[in-house]
Amino acid sequence: MKYKIALAGNPNSGKTTLFNCLTGSNLYVGNWPGVTVEKKEGNLRDTNKDITLVDLPGIYSLAPYSMDEIVSRNFLLEERPDLIINIIDASNIERNLYLSTQLMELNCPMVGALNMMDVVKKTGVEIDVREMEKIFGYPFIEISAQKETGIDELIKLVEKTLEIKKLKEFPQIFPPEIMTLFNEFDELLQNKYPEILAGYPRLFRVIKLIEKDEEVLLKIHNNSDLLEDIAVVRKKIEVLSKHDVDSAIADYRYRFITAGISQATRKTKENAIQFQEKLDKVLMNRYAALPIFFLFMFVIYYVSITLVGDITIGGIEWFINDVLMVGVAAVLGNLGAADWIIALINDGVIAGVGAVLTFVPQLVVLFIFISILEDSGYMARVAFIMDRIFRHFGLSGKSFIPMVVGLGCSVPGIMATRTLENERERKLTAVLTPFISCGAKMPIYVLMASVFFVQYQTLLVFSLYLVSLTVVFGSGFVLSKTWFKGADSGYLLEIPPLRLPKLRNTATQVWQRTKEFIVRAGTIIFAVSVVLWFLQSFTIGFQMATAPDESILATFGKVIAPVFVPLGFGNWVASVALLTGIAAKEMIISTMSVLSSGQGGSLTQSISQIFTPVSAYSFVIFVLLASPCMAAVATMKKELGNWRDFLFALAYQIGLAYAVSFVVYQVGSRIFV
Amino acid sequence: MFTLKDLRPGQKACVGSIAVEGLMRRKLMDMGVTPGVEIQVNKTAPFGDPIEVRLRGYSLSLRKKDAENILMVQ
Ligand SMILES: Nc1nc2c(ncn2[C@@H]2O[C@H](COP(=O)(O)OP(=O)(O)OP(=O)(O)O)[C@@H](O)[C@H]2O)c(=O)[nH]1
Numbered sequence: 209m210k211y212k213i214a215l216a217g218n219p220n221s222g223k224t225t226l227f228n229c230l231t232g233s234n235l236y237v238g239n240w241p242g243v244t245v246e247k248k249e250g251n252l253r254d255t256n257k258d259i260t261l262v263d264l265p266g267i268y269s270l271a272p273y274s275m276d277e278i279v280s281r282n283f284l285l286e287e288r289p290d291l292i293i294n295i296i297d298a299s300n301i302e303r304n305l306y307l308s309t310q311l312m313e314l315n316c317p318m319v320g321a322l323n324m325m326d327v328v329k330k331t332g333v334e335i336d337v338r339e340m341e342k343i344f345g346y347p348f349i350e351i352s353a354q355k356e357t358g359i360d361e362l363i364k365l366v367e368k369t370l371e372i373k374k375l376k377e378f379p380q381i382f383p384p385e386i387m388t389l390f391n392e393f394d395e396l397l398q399n400k401y402p403e404i405l406a407g408y409p410r411l412f413r414v415i416k417l418i419e420k421d422e423e424v425l426l427k428i429h430n431n432s433d434l435l436e437d438i439a440v441v442r443k444k445i446e447v448l449s450k451h452d453v454d455s456a457i458a459d460y461r462y463r464f465i466t467a468g469i470s471q472a473t474r475k476t477k478e479n480a481i482q483f484q485e486k487l488d489k490v491l492m493n494r495y496a497a498l499p500i501f502f503l504f505m506f507v508i509y510y511v512s513i514t515l516v517g518d519i520t521i522g523g524i525e526w527f528i529n530d531v532l533m534v535g536v537a538a539v540l541g542n543l544g545a546a547d548w549i550i551a552l553i554n555d556g557v558i559a560g561v562g563a564v565l566t567f568v569p570q571l572v573v574l575f576i577f578i579s580i581l582e583d584s585g586y587m588a589r590v591a592f593i594m595d596r597i598f599r600h601f602g603l604s605g606k607s608f609i610p611m612v613v614g615l616g617c618s619v620p621g622i623m624a625t626r627t628l629e630n631e632r633e634r635k636l637t638a639v640l641t642p643f644i645s646c647g648a649k650m651p652i653y654v655l656m657a658s659v660f661f662v663q664y665q666t667l668l669v670f671s672l673y674l675v676s677l678t679v680v681f682g683s684g685f686v687l688s689k690t691w692f693k694g695a696d697s698g699y700l701l702e703i704p705p706l707r708l709p710k711l712r713n714t715a716t717q718v719w720q721r722t723k724e725f726i727v728r729a730g731t732i733i734f735a736v737s738v739v740l741w742f743l744q745s746f747t748i749g750f751q752m753a754t755a756p757d758e759s760i761l762a763t764f765g766k767v768i769a770p771v772f773v774p775l776g777f778g779n780w781v782a783s784v785a786l787l788t789g790i791a792a793k794e795m796i797i798s799t800m801s802v803l804s805s806g807q808g809g810s811l812t813q814s815i816s817q818i819f820t821p822v823s824a825y826s827f828v829i830f831v832l833l834a835s836p837c838m839a840a841v842a843t844m845k846k847e848l849g850n851w852r853d854f855l856f857a858l859a860y861q862i863g864l865a866y867a868v869s870f871v872v873y874q875v876g877s878r879i880f881v
Numbered sequence: 882m883f884t885l886k887d888l889r890p891g892q893k894a895c896v897g898s899i900a901v902e903g904l905m906r907r908k909l910m911d912m913g914v915t916p917g918v919e920i921q922v923n924k925t926a927p928f929g930d931p932i933e934v935r936l937r938g939y940s941l942s943l944r945k946k947d948a949e950n951i952l953m954v955q
């Protein structure tokens with residue numbers, strides 16, 4: 209027998225942490241609501257049953273608001289899992305149980321996992337799980353997904369519950385007079401509209417119709433008789449509860465919960481003000497909040513670029529050029545390999561792949577910082593601080609979260625836009641996120657800075673981030689009044705508690721990202737480097753090229769180069785590098801490295817010949833702003849959905865990059881002659 | 882008559898009724914902003930908006946535009 213089990217719960221309650229622990233996966237975990245945006249499957253370990261576990265995006269209720277929440281709702285409703293593990297952040301139990309009262313209406317076996325018990329124990333709260341089961345009608349267990357306590361017991365409980373054939377009735381949440389109304393309406397539905405939402409759980413169907421849930425209304429196709437019947441029940445509920453229907457239903461649920469937990473939980477000690485709260489006060493201080501944010505960003509780039517770079521780059525370059533290449537030449541030479549083979553390996557593979565790997569230590573440090581930002585709870589706070597500013601530019605504070613994620617890589621950044629409820633804001637954020645420089649672009653800036661702006665490395669890179677922020681705001685302002693015009697969706701965001709980032713979590717995340725970078729170096733970059741080497745070693749007539757200028761690549765590059773003349777880098781090497789950069793951004797450096805070693809010079813030498821300081825800055829700006837890599841472009845297409853918006857976005861990004869670089873070069877080259 | 886927006890950081894009161902319209906209204910209720918619940922204002926963002934409030938044991942942030950449509954009672 210195959211089972212399918214869903215992990216359902218509020219955002220940020222620890223579903224993915226539990227999923228990783230139960231299946232041995234390494235999915236993305238972070239301390240803000242809306243980390244998971246897609247459903248993910250895995251096999252439950254440590255059980256003799258065949259169980260597929262499904263991690264879902266977090267939801268506050270079964271009402272659909274954003275794309276990721278709709279995924280969860282549809283899975284629970286349409287795919288009908290064999291069991292739901294309702295994960296509850298026990299340190300925020302009241303609000304978390306609200307969703308539970310809705311899940312109870314799905315007629316599906318359920319197990320409650322009271323997560324974060326490590327935190328709860330510290331605050332001196334005790335939860336009586338037996339009492340909870342009596343009140344809510346399904347078994348609970350205390351766990352800590354992060355400390356991995358209570359996991360075996362949870363698995364046992366899941367196995368036991370799967371074996372029970374007959375589903376117990378869930379308790380009634382609503383008072384008898386309201387239940388009578390619901391039951392009457394249910395009978396009316398069965399008699400008068402048997403075909404409407406036939407497969408849905410009864411109570412769920414009744415309540416969603418009465419609430420006039422949007423998705424459900426779509427399915428009844430303006431059946432005016434039914435709408436009238438709904439209006440009649442709504443009126444009755446309003447009279448009975450003395451509230452409007454929405455607040456009445458929410459209120460009954462919360463009342464049931466408040467009564468329940470006051471019975472099942474006990475506070476054993478008053479908790480003192482914690483360190484976290486004091487820190488929070490400082491971080492979010494009215495005057496200090498914004499400077500602190502920029503200070504953080506500056507420190508991140510100073511440490512990862514300048515400090516780490518100073519220590520590591522020299523050594524790695526020495527190793528690649530003076531040890532590896534010399535060694536390869538000597539060994540292969542002794543073995544009697546042809547010169548061209550040695551050249552292929554040294555000037556093609558090692559130059560190309562090595563140029564990228566040089567930056568791994570700096571990227572690791574950058575990734576560590578990003579991961580700490582994500583795991584500490586600072587993200588939601590920045591969204592809170594920035595909302596007021598972002599609003600002026602047609603976005604909400606929540607748009608900032610995808611952008612910070614985009615500092616690592618644009619692909620998850622663009623996907624993170626799914627948590628935005630408003631379609632216009634979501635698309636606009638997806639178009640703007642690639643303007644935030646991803647980690648793979650950083651090596652390019654560092655390289656250029658090390659040739660032309662040695663003393664101002666961090667400053668240069670930081671200036672690029674300011675340029676990208678300016679472009680994000682400027683574009684947001686313009687696009688929200690033109691292409692992506694419309695109403696704003698408002699802003700409502702839970703602020704999670706600050707948490708000390710967990711070492712293991714950080715380590716996994718940093719490793720995942722670094723691995724991806726290294727794997728790319730070993731695959732795409734390796735392959736493209738080899739191809740580039742061949743293309744630059746032969747002429748169109750397939751003769752060995754005597755000068756690189758005659759090679760196939762040069763001939764081809766010279767066709768495109770004129771396009772970039774107004775931007776200051778109209779030579780074929782830069783053009784080819786930009787083209788190969790479409791595959792992966794770090795390919796730009798590999799390409800220049802392969803091409804320069806083919807020409808017998810060092811990378812820095814040839815860069816200083818190709819560029820002037822002004823054209824180098826213009827080049828870097830172009831790389832920063834012009835369309836992202838293939839993977840990010842594909843993700844953008846997926847998130848925008850239609851070709852119209854997608855082609856517009858692409859044209860906009862490339863056009864804007866061209867325009868900004870043009871201005872930078874034309875103005876700059878007149879000032880600094 | 883006063884609203885959630887009128888509370889200063891540190892002050893608390895109970896929700897009377899919610900005059901917010903549309904989707905935001907239902908979202909607020911899902912998040913636990915229902916009649917009778919006690920809400921404390923924690924802080925205001927650096928630019929004066931949004932605000933952070935505490936209710937039902939957790940922190941929620943919302944804009945003043947919505948806060949001024951949440952009517953409070955002592
Ligand atoms: N102290 C403590 N922290 C936990 C525990 N479980 C998860 N966390 C932290 O809670 C945060 C959220 O965890 P996730 O697993 O990403 O939560 P999620 O439910 O998948 O969140 P969404 O994907 O946004 O819906 C992370 O910072 C975790 O490290 C726990 O048992 N104890």
Ligand SMILES: [Mg+2]
Nearest residue numbers: 223224243244
């Ligand atoms: Mg998750």
